[in-house]
Amino acid sequence: MTAQSPPDEAFLYEQLATTISKLIDVGTLKPGDRLPSVRKLSKKRGVSISTVLQAYRHLEDCCLVEARPQSGFYVRPQVRNRPTEPQITAPPLAVTEVEVSDLVMKVLESVADPDVVPLGAAIPSPDLLPTARLNRVLASVARRAGPEINTYLLPQGYDPLRQEIARRALDWGCSLSRDDFIITCGCLQALSLCLRAVARAGDTIAVESPAYFGVLQLIESLHMKTLEIPTSPRDGIDVEALERCIEKEAVTACLVTPNFHNPLGSLMPEAHKKALVDLCARHQVPLIEDDLYGDLYFEPPRPKSLKAYDRDGNVLQCSSFSKTLAPGYRIGWVAPGRFAPEVRRAKLASTISTAAPLQMALAEFLRQGGYDRHLRTLRRAFANNLERMTQAVGEYFPEGTRATRPLGGFVLWVELPERVNALALFREAVKHRISIAPGPIFSSTGQYDQCIRLSGGHSWSDRIEQALQTLGRLAGRKTGGE
Amino acid sequence: MTAQSPPDEAFLYEQLATTISKLIDVGTLKPGDRLPSVRKLSKKRGVSISTVLQAYRHLEDCCLVEARPQSGFYVRPQVRNRPTEPQITAPPLAVTEVEVSDLVMKVLESVADPDVVPLGAAIPSPDLLPTARLNRVLASVARRAGPEINTYLLPQGYDPLRQEIARRALDWGCSLSRDDFIITCGCLQALSLCLRAVARAGDTIAVESPAYFGVLQLIESLHMKTLEIPTSPRDGIDVEALERCIEKEAVTACLVTPNFHNPLGSLMPEAHKKALVDLCARHQVPLIEDDLYGDLYFEPPRPKSLKAYDRDGNVLQCSSFSKTLAPGYRIGWVAPGRFAPEVRRAKLASTISTAAPLQMALAEFLRQGGYDRHLRTLRRAFANNLERMTQAVGEYFPEGTRATRPLGGFVLWVELPERVNALALFREAVKHRISIAPGPIFSSTGQYDQCIRLSGGHSWSDRIEQALQTLGRLAGRKTGGE
Known part of the structure; x- marks a missing residue:
């Protein structure tokens, strides 16, 4: 077990990363811009080299910057086709008896199979x-x-x-x-x-x-x-x-x-x-x-x-x-x-x-001790997973797909174009050995039949990327009026 | 870990013990009678010496027989003053809303203290x-x-x-x-x-x-x-x-x-x-x-x-x-x-x-494996605990006290004479660092305010015997119209 880093340093690097990510957000730092050199920033902010390096690596994990060998850190290009965010929900304001259990059992059973790509359940992978x-x-x-x-x-x-x-x-x-x-x-x-x-x-x-x-x-x-x-x-x-x-x-x-x-x-x-x-x-x-x-x-x-x-x-x-x-x-x-x-x-x-x-x-x-250190690693992994997942949705899902932009956790809520039915997509996906959570299980009023929830609880892999590609294709077929 | 005895032998010794205990029960074997010698019974029943010995030891654990050095096993004197069994219960046949929780929490808190003699909760002692x-x-x-x-x-x-x-x-x-x-x-x-x-x-x-x-x-x-x-x-x-x-x-x-x-x-x-x-x-x-x-x-x-x-x-x-x-x-x-x-x-x-x-x-x-072997030991211990407890209740509790005669488990239900109030006795007992379960927590219709439950989940000890003596004295004082 390695010793835990002192809390001060953790705090400093997170603060630094936040500052830079905000600069990227508002456009002060643009895609392709080079970040200040590690040495320079360390001197300017009065923090250690290692703190700056940690901050840069964190931003790298979040897909905001990339390291170019022997050159430094650069702001990455923005996600192509980052999906729009969904609107505020508008459920019918009616008191409702609840009945979602049978559908949920089906989803859980689909998740339990280790041969299935596990995007359906919000469970952190044991390897994280x-x-x-x-x-x-x-x-x-x-x-x-x-x-x-x-x-x-x-x-x-x-x-x-x-x-x-x-x-x-x-x-x-x-x-x-x-x-x-x-x-x-x-x-x-x-x-x-x-x-x-x-x-x-x-x-x-x-x-x-x-x-x-x-x-x-x-x-x-x-x-x-x-x-x-x-x-x-x-x-x-x-x-x-x-x-x-x-x-x-x-x-x-x-x-x-x-x-x-x-x-x-x-x-x-x-x-x-x-x-x-x-x-x-x-x-x-x-x-x-x-x-x-x-x-x-x-x-x-x-x-x-x-x-x-x-x-x-x-x-x-x-x-x-x-x-x-x-x-x-x-x-x-x-x-x-x-x-x-x-x-x-x-x-x-x-x-x-x-x-x-x-x-x-x-x-x-x-x-x-060591739990906080683990949490920092875990948060970075989830941030990275969700960023990759968002990119994949933007790339592979049909035009008009919307996706949330969570600032934490590890699930993504995806609103599909009008003609896609989430339950049909769920059933199709199971056939392709992919598990997703269909929108209707998240409502007792029968809402969200165009929505799905994707879990980023597992480390990003080609298998997951391919599953998202398949999902996008299936959803696209649906929009085509299959 | 010792190897588990073959199931046959376990079955044989339990059968033998049952037969003998029935003979004692119906009076064929009377207090003071000597049991057949181990060797003789082994020959007669065609079972091993060790099977007979196990059966005798089991009867000893149940306080039915006693070993006298260099002489053999003898039927023990019957329990003096074995309390009468309680009658069938007669609750009012009314549908009732339930409210016992607050009282139960008090009982549980009294049990949690390690300095208290634990007769209140039906928990097997970890050492068993x-x-x-x-x-x-x-x-x-x-x-x-x-x-x-x-x-x-x-x-x-x-x-x-x-x-x-x-x-x-x-x-x-x-x-x-x-x-x-x-x-x-x-x-x-x-x-x-x-x-x-x-x-x-x-x-x-x-x-x-x-x-x-x-x-x-x-x-x-x-x-x-x-x-x-x-x-x-x-x-x-x-x-x-x-x-x-x-x-x-x-x-x-x-x-x-x-x-x-x-x-x-x-x-x-x-x-x-x-x-x-x-x-x-x-x-x-x-x-x-x-x-x-x-x-x-x-x-x-x-x-x-x-x-x-x-x-x-x-x-x-x-x-x-x-x-x-x-x-x-x-x-x-x-x-x-x-x-x-x-x-x-x-x-x-x-x-x-x-x-x-x-x-x-x-x-x-x-x-x-080995669970069945453990269960046999545990059953013997509980039978012994309850037998001792019954004897103690017969000896120390006021005249008119009744007690159940369970054929299994490890709790005893004691019905006290009319003028004893179980809740008052519970409170008195707590002061003497003894925990018991008062009858009213076992009813939603307010019955059993003369009853208590005693747990035999802990190995018999002088401390437990003394606690029962104290309880008997407290109950006796109550009947005296304190």
Whole structure:
């Protein structure tokens, strides 16, 4: 294991990379322009050579610059045919019973086959994760553990793990203590406990449109109803539209993903977050936050959690390690605010507690350090994957295709031209051994039958590029009126 | 690790022990009688010396016989003051909203303190479990595993583990295949998924009275209602009373523990099981079976699962490894019969899947063999603990105290004389650093305020004996009209 770089340097290089990427964005640095030499910039900014090099390499990973041997770093040509972004969504504002499960099972089954190109499920590839180190920590915990590894923990979970999570909460803008957290079997269980704590069958839950299909299934399985709110692919849920709905309808709770929403990738501006938290507090509507992707920002700073704006415990923040470290462990958490007693009771009544050995292993992994370093590498990989994927969509997909431009996470939401049907494309793709997630599973009102979600969770490869080429061809055939 | 004894021998010694224990039971062998010499019995029955010795040692563990040095084995004096068994329960036959959670949390918190004598929670002590071997298997799985250890499994779980469970199902009288099982986060999640699959908020679930508090909490958290059915401490749920209820009330599902019910320890006669399964099938009422304690019988054969009588997939069998092997792992299963699609959907919507590393470790542990051998040792230990506990209750508790006589599991249900209040006794006991489970947490109709449940999950010790002496004294003071 290499030693972790000092936090200062990490901060400096990310800051530098951000500055340069902004200069490229606004056109101050144009395609073909040479970046200042490493030595020169190091002197000018008073940072080390290695910091500048790291910043340049990061920009290279993001496909913004390229290194030319013995010459230096140059701004890359802009993506040809970068697809337009989709518009804000416009779901029918109707309270709806949910029924997406059967379709979702089909998608999951298509993903489970290792011969299938896995663009369908939002799962980080194990080779992008420190699986070997995690396994070593688990083995060492198992070898050294006393009897406490084989007994029930209390519902709230293993204290040292809660402690580590509380420490990390500072990154999201929250000052929370160990006792503010309850460990869960993944983020989905956290969301489930929250829903069970604040709502009951027949109640209406306001969600983004589109919404993560797992959330829709969860609401379906609890016999609750959804109200889908218009959502911008860039800025997330439309807070004003939500406000109008809350004033008109009996909304029992809101469930929102402020940071790098799945499937849209949208990131709520901080002012919107504050407005949302205030709105829900004012109307006493519990606000369940899914912050599963919050650590996967491409440019610092780490966006804040809604919980950071919470004054009266009305926000229930949920997340997990499933997208960043340990999908196989099913370990997540919730900071349930004023609903702690209800959530703890729901946890006790669901699974009593979460498996002890894995909580102990994760706590030890975090304690040893290196997680932040891993996150930096992972974020770069995902940024690179999504950039490549966007280019491929621009190149191979039919004219009129739109795609989101996420600033974090690892999924891309693609809006196909009018005559393409996503379910038909899904079925065709399966025949070609490619898995994609068709738009309709992200809606309980039958929206998005022209949309698909593509996952950039696997390292870029020729196989993935070819799959996208095939998908583009299939979609093009559809537009041709097949 | 010692090699596992051949199954034949295990079978022979258990058979022999049963025969002798029956002879003691009916009085053919009286207290003080000398058992036949090991050599003589070995010759007479045509079994090995070691088989006879094992049978005698088993009877010794069960406190039925004692070894006298250089003399042989003698039938022990009967327990003085063996408490009478409680009567069949008579709950008010009313559909009830459930509210036991707050009290349960208090009990659990009292159990978590290591300085407290742990008679309150039905948890097997880690020192009675092969924790060290399990830890070694987990460490070895973690060291050797490939990337599949760190990715989501499908909701139904890890195939080799399902295979091992299917193999064991033969013991319960079931011929099931791998694909009939879904792995869950413990038995409670299995029950939760079943309830969500077959019922919804407001529906009525028929349960035994008393019922395991976890089940009552679960029903409470799903906003369903209970109907408590009279239950015999010896024979389990009163099937005729249940039939009358099903005919009168809208019962959506039954949730029953046929084998070594918690807290009663009752064991349904096989004919009752068949009648129950037929009744539910006839009325199309899904029958959820909690078979968590079925492997913990004190005398062979292993009692059958309700599922063994199931002809049309109406029984959803739930169990786990939490009481026999790995409480800390939270791994259970359900064989959901015709409700498989609904249960799988509920699993997907709850926690997606169960943690991969622990499923892999358990599958490997079972594959290596030795689990049955461990179960034999564990059963003997629990039989011994309960026998000692019964003796202590008979000795130390006030006149008029009744206690169940379980044939398996490891809990004792104690009915105190009329003027003792179980909640007051619980509070007093906590002050004396003793944890017990007060009767009212086992009822949603406020029954059993004179009852307590004692757990024999920890190895017998002076500390436990002293705790029971203290409890008896406290209960006696209460009867004295303190």
